Amino acid sequence: MSRTRRxxxxxxxxxxxxLRRRTAVFFTFVFPIVLIAIFAGLVRTGGAGLFGESPGSYVPAYLAVVVVFTPLSRVASEVVRHREGRRFEKLATTPLGPAEWLLAQTLVTVALVSLGAIAVLVALLGVGSRVPLSPWLVVYVPITTAVFCGLGAIIGSLADDRDGAIAASNGIALPLVLLSETFVASASLPAWFRPAIELSPVTYFARGLRAAGESGAIGWPGSVPASAAVLVVCAVLTLGVAVRVLPWRSTAP
Known part of the structure; x- marks a missing residue:
């Protein structure tokens, strides 16, 4: 069997x-829409206070919910499930390698997240929000998803069990989504915390999409291609580390 067929x-x-796990389907496609209903329908972004930015500036934040939570929780739980079910032990005896397995998981997750992102955009249009669409969406969504697929695989490889993997994934995803220039502007955060924002891949996801949707500015750090380049580097690093730490051979005889 060729690599492509594997x-x-x-x-x-x-x-x-x-598709057999209803909870995963719910949190991928329904939970982000519920979040939009809360923020766009009840909180009313664009007013005064903490969520005072224009409604369109929160589009990257809504998309980040899908792009971060789904890859982290899905891939982390898959790694633990394969390890506990001794599936890696069986796969290690086949031509399929760890890089190919992780690539397959990433491709599926990118497809699912892309559908979730479309659902988010349609929901935003449904509540009357301005959605600054950009061709860069087809770049940013897959690349950022790949970043968190790699991170999810690392978490799953290091976690003791599935509950631990899910807890760690949510514990990492929640602050990243909330504090990476998404729902809360950096000016609203303490000065000592702001340098940490630069370490979050979600920050470059949000900056890049906002720049692409608003003006397409070409200066660091708001540059659309520069932010995309940072995400590409993050994807290569996380996926590379994930392939190395996957418990592929450790369970094999």
């Missing part, structure tokens, strides 16, 4: 596994 077969198996 990756395709593993991708289809991963997709079927996802």
């Amino acid at each position: 990756i395709r077969a593993e991708s289809l198996a991963a997709l079927r596994s996802f």
